[in-house]
Amino acid sequence: MLHINDLTFRIEGRPLFEQATLAVTKGAKVGLVGRNGTGKSTLFNIIKGALSPDDGSVNLRKGARLGAVDQEVPSGPESLMETVLAADKERNALMREAETATDPMRISDIYTRLSDIDAYTAESRAGSILSGLGFSAEDQQKPCSEFSGGWRMRVALAAMLFASPDLLLLDEPTNYLDVEGSVWLESHIRNYPGTAFIVSHDRDFLNAAVTHIAHLRDKKLFSYTGDYDRFEKQLREQQRQSMSLRAKQDDERKHLESFVNRFKAKASKAKQAQSRVKRLEKMKPVATIINDPIPPIDLPSPEKSLSPPIVRFDDVSLGYDEDTTILDHLDVYVDFDDRIGILGRNGEGKSTFAKGILGMLSPKSGFIKRHKKLKIGYFAQHEI
Structure with a gap:
C-alpha cells in the first residue's frame, strides 16, 4: 500500500531522515512512534505531498486514495450530517448526475455504481460514525458553526472516516476525543477494511488498534509486528x-x-x-539502541498533611446562569492523599466541577467547604 524508500529529508541542513525505509502492507494498522522532534508529523506531510524529500521516494499504490483530517475544520452553516456526507465525493457527483442524465445506459450505470458503493445507506453510516464520536441524533442536524473547535475536529475526523480512503493518516486522533470516543475509534480502526498509519502517544489506543509499530529513531524507520506492548518487549x-x-x-x-x-x-x-x-x-562498531530519555517531572510535596476533608461538596448544583444547571446534587468528600480521576463525555461538566473546587464557580445550591489551609495548583486544558 505504501512504500518509503531510502528517504532523506533535511531541515536547514540538519538531517531528519537518512535513507529511511518502510513498507506498509494493505490492511495493516501501523502505529508510528518515536520521541518528540524525530519527525513523525513531518513524515506525514511528506506522504501527503505537502513536503518534498531531498532524496529517496514515497510511493502510494497506484489508484489508492489517501485520507487525512484537514487543518481547516468545518465551521459553516452546513449541518454535521451534510458535512460528513459531502466527504464522499463520488457519491455526491453520481447523485447530481442522476438528476440530469437522460441517456438510459448512463442512468443504468449510475445507479449500478451507487448500489456498489452503498450510496443508499450513506446517511445511516454517517450517523453511526458521528454517534460513535459523541454526537447525538439532534446534534447531527445542527450547523457546524454552533460547535467549538474540539468538536469540529471530531466532525472533520468523521468526514474523513466516512470517505473510507484506502490509506488513513491519523495524527494524534485521541487528543480531541473523550474516553468513549477513543474506545469507539479503537474498534473502528481495528475493523477498518483499509490501511491506517497512526501517530499517537496513547499506549492503550495503540495496543487496541494497531497490528504493527514503526519506530522512528536514529533518522531511520524500524518495523515491528504486534501492538505497542509487544514492540516494547522486542525493543x-x-x-x-x-x-x-x-x-x-x-x-x-x-x-x-x-x-x-x-x-x-x-x-x-x-x-x-x-x-x-x-x-x-x-572491526565495525556495534550500534547500540539507546532508550529515548524521558524528562523527569518534579511535583513538589505539600509542606504538611491536612485533616480531612480537604474538599467537601454537600448537595451542590453548579451552572453558568440561572436557567442552566450543568451538575446537580453533588456529594463529594476528598481526603488529603486521594488520587481521583474525573471521567465523562465532553460537555458533561468535568471542567465545571474543577471550577467548583477552585472557587471559580459558586454553587447555585448546596455548599462547598475547603480546608482553611488548602492550596490548589491548577493547570487548565488550554494553559499552553
Whole structure:
C-alpha cells in the first residue's frame, strides 16, 4: 500500500531522515512512534505531498486514495450530517448526475455504481460514525458553526472516516476525543477494511488498534509486528543483545590492542601483530539502541498533611446562569492523599466541577467547604 524508500529529508541542513525505509502492507494498522522532534508529523506531510524529500521516494499504490483530517475544520452553516456526507465525493457527483442524465445506459450505470458503493445507506453510516464520536441524533442536524473547535475536529475526523480512503493518516486522533470516543475509534480502526498509519502517544489506543509499530529513531524507520506492548518487549530484547555484542566487541578490541602493543616491536611476532591491526581496522562498531530519555517531572510535596476533608461538596448544583444547571446534587468528600480521576463525555461538566473546587464557580445550591489551609495548583486544558 505504501512504500518509503531510502528517504532523506533535511531541515536547514540538519538531517531528519537518512535513507529511511518502510513498507506498509494493505490492511495493516501501523502505529508510528518515536520521541518528540524525530519527525513523525513531518513524515506525514511528506506522504501527503505537502513536503518534498531531498532524496529517496514515497510511493502510494497506484489508484489508492489517501485520507487525512484537514487543518481547516468545518465551521459553516452546513449541518454535521451534510458535512460528513459531502466527504464522499463520488457519491455526491453520481447523485447530481442522476438528476440530469437522460441517456438510459448512463442512468443504468449510475445507479449500478451507487448500489456498489452503498450510496443508499450513506446517511445511516454517517450517523453511526458521528454517534460513535459523541454526537447525538439532534446534534447531527445542527450547523457546524454552533460547535467549538474540539468538536469540529471530531466532525472533520468523521468526514474523513466516512470517505473510507484506502490509506488513513491519523495524527494524534485521541487528543480531541473523550474516553468513549477513543474506545469507539479503537474498534473502528481495528475493523477498518483499509490501511491506517497512526501517530499517537496513547499506549492503550495503540495496543487496541494497531497490528504493527514503526519506530522512528536514529533518522531511520524500524518495523515491528504486534501492538505497542509487544514492540516494547522486542525493543528491550534488541537493546539487551546490542549491549551484549558491544561488550564482547570491546573485550575483543582491548585484547587485540594489547597484543599489538606488546609484540609489534618483536620481529618474531610482527606478522601476527600486523594481522591483528588489520582485524582492528575492519572491526565495525556495534550500534547500540539507546532508550529515548524521558524528562523527569518534579511535583513538589505539600509542606504538611491536612485533616480531612480537604474538599467537601454537600448537595451542590453548579451552572453558568440561572436557567442552566450543568451538575446537580453533588456529594463529594476528598481526603488529603486521594488520587481521583474525573471521567465523562465532553460537555458533561468535568471542567465545571474543577471550577467548583477552585472557587471559580459558586454553587447555585448546596455548599462547598475547603480546608482553611488548602492550596490548589491548577493547570487548565488550554494553559499552553
